[in-house]
Amino acid sequence: MTYAQLKEELIAYSKEIGIDKIGFASADSFLTLKDRLVMQQELGYQSGFEEPDIEKRVNPELSLPKARSIISIALAYPSRMKNPPKSKKGDRRGVFCRASWGKDYHHILRDRLQKLETFLMKKAPEAKSTSMVDTGALSDRAVAERAGIGWSAKNCAIITPEFGSYVYLGDLLTTLPFEPDTPITEQCGSCTKCIDACPTGALVQGGQLDSQKCVAFLTQTKGFLPEQYRQKIGNRIYGCDTCQQVCPKNKGIDVHNHPEMEPDPDIAKPQLLPLLTMSNREFKERFGDISGSWRGKKPIQRNAIIALAHFKEESALPVLKQLLAEDPRPVIRGTAAWAIGKIGRTLDEEKALNQAKFNEKDVEVLEEIKKGLDFLETNVTRN
Template sequence: MNINQFQQNLIEYAATIGIDKIGFTTVSPFHELKNRLIRQQELGYASGFEEPDLDKRTHPELLLEEAQSIISIAIAYPSKMKNAPQSVKGARRGIFARASWGIDYHTVLREKLAQLELYILTHIPDARLRSMVDTGELSDRAVAERSGIGWSAKNCSIITPEFGSYVYLGEMISSIPFAPSEQMEDQCGDCSLCLDVCPTGALIEGGQLNAQRCIAFITQTKTMVPDEFRAKIGNRIYGCDTCQTVCPKNKGKANLHQEAFTPDPELVKPLLLPLLSMSNRTFKETYGHMSGSWRGKNPIQRNAIIALAHFKEEAAVPTLIELMLHDARPVIRGTAAWAIGKINTEEGLIALKKAEKKEQEEQVIEEIRKGLAFYTIQN
C-alpha cells in the first residue's frame, strides 16, 4: 500500500466524521516537555491529576509495541451560547466553563478515534493502534503542537488559526510510518493579555502554569477552598475561561458547528439554590453527561455556595443555615458558614452563634468564626 496516499485518504475521511483538524508526528521522545514537567514538579505547580510516570508521558514508544507515528486530532467547541438566562436577585446562577458544554468531550473524541481506528484497520488489518483523550499518558497539547494542529500559547492552550483555543484534543499512537506534519509558528507575539488578567496569577509566565492556583483546578478540588481564592472564583462552579475569552486569537470564533457540544443554557448556567438540595442520583441524571460532573456533586455544591456569597444573595440564607447546621459534610458546613457571614443578615448572625456552640469539627468551627468576623468588620 502507498502510505502517503492512505494518509491523504485518512485526512479526508476524518473530515467526513466531524474531526475538525488532524495532524501527524513521530514517536520521538518529548525531551523539552520532560524538562518542563520536572521543573513543574520541583516548583510544586502540578495539579496531581497527571500521569505520574514522566517517561510514559514523554516517550510514546514505551506505550505501544512497534510504534512509529502519532495521529493528533482536534474538535472545536462553542464559545457562544444562545438564549443564555440572566442571573438576577432571587434567582442567581452559576456558570460551567465552555469545556463542559454539551456531551462530555471524552466520550465524543473517543468515538471519533474509534472510527479512525476502524477505518485504518479495515485497510491495514495488522496495524497496531492505541488511542487516548486527556486521561492518557501523553500530553495532548505537546502532541498537537508537534503535529501542526496549532501553536502552544502563553495561556498553556493550543491555539488554532481556524477555531482559536476552543478545541478538544486527542491522539492515537500508530505502527504506521505516517509522514509528520509541519509545525506551526508561535503567533502570540508580544501579547500578554492572558497573563495580565488571570484572576489568581496562575499563569506565571508565557507557557508556565501553576495549576495549584488555577481556578479551573481549584473548582475541581474536594477540600475547603483557600481564603485567597474564594472571591476570585465568583460565580464559576466548574472551570475558568478567562485566559481564553481575553485572547485576541479567539475573537469571532463562535464554533457552533459541533452539535454534540451545543449547550443547554439551563444546565451550563444553572440556578444556584436548587443545586444545594440535589441528591447524588438527580445530579448524575441531570449532569452526568457533562465533563464537569466527573468529580461528583460535592465540589459543584461547594462552589455554588461560594457563588451565592459572591452575589450576597439573602434569599439563600435559610438554605445555607440548614446546610451549616445539618449537612454531614464538613466542607459544605464550613463553606456555608463562611458564606452566611459574607451575606451578613441578622438571621445569619443568630444561626452562626448557634452553630459555634454545636459544631465539633475544628475546620468548620474556624469557618464559623470567619463568618462571625464579617459582622464585626461590616457592622
C-alpha cells in the first residue's frame, strides 16, 4: 500500500469514528511560531499553563524522534444550549464557556486519536506514533493551521470554513511521510470585531493575546482576582466566549454531531448560591466530568461570589457572611468581604465586615474587607 492510499483510508476511517475534519502536515519545525513564542515570553503574555520549553513546542521530533508527519483532527462542538435555564433575581446562575459543555473534551479527543492510531498501526506496524490533546508540547493551533484544518484567526482561534471556531483540536505524530495538505488562506480580512469586543483588551492586536488579561485565563487562576477585572467577568465562572460569539464566521453555526458533547443545562449554567457551600465530593460528583473542573472548586467558588456581586444578589448575603466568618481559605473570605460591600445596603453588612476585620490576620483579606467597607460607606443609608 502506498502512503497516498493509506492517507485516503485514514480519512475514510476518521469519518467512521466521528472525526469531523482531518488534515495532514509535515513535521518540520515551526520556525515562525518560535519567533512569536519568544516575543510572547519576553512581553510576559504567556498564561503559565503552556509547555515552558519553547523548543519542545516548535520541534515535533522532541515529542517523537524521526517524526515525518502530523495528523490534525477537529471535532465540532455545540454553540447553543437547548432550553437554557433563566438567571433571575433570587436564583442567579453562572455560566461555563461552550468548550466546557458536555463531557471533558480531552477524553473525547483521546478516544478518537487512540482509535486512529490503532488503525494506523494495523496498516503500518513499522511506524512509530504518539498523540496529544491540548496539554501536549506542540501548539494544536499551529499544527491545525499547517494541516489545512482552518486559519489562525485574529482572536487566536482556528476558524474552520465548516464549523467556525467551535472545534476541539488534537494531533497524531507519526514517522510516516504523508503528503501534506494545503493550508487555508486567512479570511479575517479587515474585521476587528473580536479585538473590539474583548472585555479586558487581552487581544492586543490580531493574532496576539495577552493571556494574563484574558478572561478565560483569569477565571482559572486560584488567587485573588485583580479588582479591575472583577466587573469584567460578569457571571462567567469558567472561560469566555466573547471573541467567538462576535465573530461573523461563527454566525449561524451550531453543530450537534456528538451526543457526549451535549450540555446538561443545570451544569453548564449552574445556580450560583449552591456552589458556595459545596463540598469537594459534591463538586466532583456534579462537575467532575467537564473540562471546567480541572482547577478544582476554589476558582469556581471565587468566580461565583464575584458573579453574585455582579448581580447585586441580596439573597446571597447570609451565605457570604458565613464564608467571611468561617471559610478557611483567604481567597474565599476576602472575595466574600468584597462582595458583601458591593451588594450590602444596611448596617448589618457593615457590622459583619467590622467583626471580620477584628478577627482577621491575613493581610490580603484585610485589604478586601477595607474595600468592602469603603463600598458600604457609599451604599448604606444612615439615619
